[in-house]
Amino acid sequence: MKLALTYALLAIIATIANIGSQDLTLHFYAGPYAVLLSVFIGTGIGLVVKYVLDKAYIFRFRAKNAIDDSQTFMLYTLTGVATTAIFWGFEFGFDYLFRTKEMRYFGGAIGLAIGYVAKYQLDKRFVFGYQVARC
Template identity: 40%
Template structure:
């Protein structure tokens, strides 16, 4: 059940990411690739953090310091895995120069990135404390 829930939340986060990207990209078609990718990433991050904290890791709210540590770790791991996502998306865009290829690269990169992200978060961000 946990795997299905994580996959569903990843899909919801990807959908939010790509929807925001599409909106920004269509507003700024000339040179809008990086702003679209950044805006989509922020939207996906916020949604995924909230869902993961509550529904995947059942992580309790702790002190402000511990919560800040979790957000920072989650963010740092997001940066690492976002590099995977952006790398696939950017390569697909530069190789084929189509929106379809760009989004296919994004989805592939997001899938790989989320798998790595789960492992990092389980081990370091939301680990059970004695």
């Protein structure tokens, strides 16, 4: 139960980082493809924040060196491809349906929550479980 609560709290932090960086991007850039650019930036920042938090507090993984950490991050990123599609589907779907920034962010938050549930299982099995087993 403690792990689930910790994971939920860290997912909320990563969601705030993602959505917050999207909003900040839109504050500074309102040109062509602004929403798309903001979602890409938010996704990247959210990915890095979530990786750092998951690695330290959920999986308690310590990389042997920078190469090991880079390889682990690449696996982490690969497991995020499908979950990112869920997140983007909800965010862009809500944007299309409701046409407001608030509802787009709400859709994004829903998509991130669904994606993070699936991502935990993928990371446990294919990223950190694999890495811990080979040590």
